[in-house]
Amino acid sequence: MSKRHPIIAVTGSSGAGTTTTGRVFSRMFASEGLTAAMVSGDSFHRYNREQMARLAAKGQFGERNHFALKANHIDRLESLFYDYSHTGTGQCRQYVHDEDRELVTEGYQPGTFTSWSPLPPETDLLFYEGLHGGVATDGCNIAQYVDLLIGVVPIVNLEWIQKIHRDTFRRGYSQEAVVATILNRMEDYVHDIVPQFSRTHVNFQRVPLVDTSNPFVVRDVPREDESMIVIRFRDPSEVDFPYLLQMIAGSSLSRYDTLVIPGTRFFLAMDLIMRPMLMNLIARKPFG
Numbered sequence: 001m002s003k004r005h006p007i008i009a010v011t012g013s014s015g016a017g018t019t020t021t022g023r024v025f026s027r028m029f030a031s032e033g034l035t036a037a038m039v040s041g042d043s044f045h046r047y048n049r050e051q052m053a054r055l056a057a058k059g060q061f062g063e064r065n066h067f068a069l070k071a072n073h074i075d076r077l078e079s080l081f082y083d084y085s086h087t088g089t090g091q092c093r094q095y096v097h098d099e100d101r102e103l104v105t106e107g108y109q110p111g112t113f114t115s116w117s118p119l120p121p122e123t124d125l126l127f128y129e130g131l132h133g134g135v136a137t138d139g140c141n142i143a144q145y146v147d148l149l150i151g152v153v154p155i156v157n158l159e160w161i162q163k164i165h166r167d168t169f170r171r172g173y174s175q176e177a178v179v180a181t182i183l184n185r186m187e188d189y190v191h192d193i194v195p196q197f198s199r200t201h202v203n204f205q206r207v208p209l210v211d212t213s214n215p216f217v218v219r220d221v222p223r224e225d226e227s228m229i230v231i232r233f234r235d236p237s238e239v240d241f242p243y244l245l246q247m248i249a250g251s252s253l254s255r256y257d258t259l260v261i262p263g264t265r266f267f268l269a270m271d272l273i274m275r276p277m278l279m280n281l282i283a284r285k286p287f288g
Contacts, residue, residue, distance in 0.1 A: 004088070004285055005084050005085050007081060007084060007125065007126045008025070008127050008128070009129070009133030009134065010022060010127075010130075010133065010152060011131065011150070011152070012131075012151060013189060019129060021129065021204075021270070022038070025127055025274070026038070028274065029127070032278070034124045035120070035122070036125050036126065036127045039092050039119075039126060039130075040130055041072075042095035042097075043092055044072045044074070044077045045072055045073075045113075046072055048112045049111025050112075052066075065181070065185045067189050069132070069140075072132060074142070077132060078141070078142050080126075082145060084119070085145045088122075089118060090119050090126075091116050092117070093113050093115060095113055096110050096113065097171075098110040124282065124285075128146075134146065134197075134200060135196060136196075147281055148201055150200060150202050150204070151197040153205045155208070157215040158208050158221075160215040160216070161212060161221055163178060164182075164215070164216070165221050179216060200234065202231065202232070202234070202273065205230040206227050206229055206230075207227060207229070207230055208222035208226060209226050223263075224262075224263040224264045225262070225263060225264050226263065227262075228261065229262075229263055229265070230258060230259075231269065232258045233259075244269070245259075248261050248269055249262075251265070
């Protein structure tokens with residue numbers, strides 16, 4: 001952790017909503033006049049899309065799948081967090097998604113990477129969203145460099161529904177292919193993704209209020225007004241629960257460290273909870 005060069009990481013699996021959370025923080029940074037080095041976990045995948053497909057055709061699956069630590073440049077991610085926390089610099093790249101029109105226009109092929117290059121200079125903080133921001137194993141400890149670690153963790157059936165919907169409607173995959181990917185990732189989800197949520201400072205878990213018992217036949221993602229959000233704080237002594245209960249209509253406490261809010265209040269709650277934490281990190285930065 002670093003007072004001079006703070007790091008915020010949002011961790012969650014594919015389809016969980018980490019990208020949406022990243023957009024919320026981007027707007028927060030802009031409104032506070034902060035410049036953040038924005039880093040996506042996809043940038044640290046070891047294999048591009050063609051390489052993964054070629055390995056999968058041979059039954060190798062590129063160290064199994066992107067959830068697995070071995071399928072990623074975890075050493076480079078840890079180096080980035082170490083370098084940034086000490087010097088405010090580091091090396092990163094971008095993974096090119098189909099919807100990244102600007103990079104595609106520049107000539108990059110979807111499913112490939114840009115070149116490794118330095119982060120922008122003179123940033124106020126580093127913001128990471130991806131799969132492995134809270135990893136801590138015998139071989140690496142990325143979580144130790146993170147000043148504010150946030151988990152975005154829909155209950156697993158909803159997580160699958162969101163992924164199936166996104167990958168079929170926005171990325172053109174067949175439902176059968178997406179389901180096969182979910183099944184292929186299960187062991188690594190349990191071993192490499194889930195343990196991170198015990199290290200987070202705050203977890204946001206979306207719970208649907210409609211039947212999602214068979215996520216593979218649900219055609220629509222449950223709406224915000226059909227969901228509740230369970231928010232768990234690692235250190236509840238730092239949270240002004242009376243203020244949040246007053247400001248967020250329909251909210252309640254289910255445990256001493258857990259706030260429950262209507263799904264329609266997610267963005268308000270994110271702002272009320274995360275903005276003070278963000279500004280506290282910035283206030284700790286020394287001048288000069």
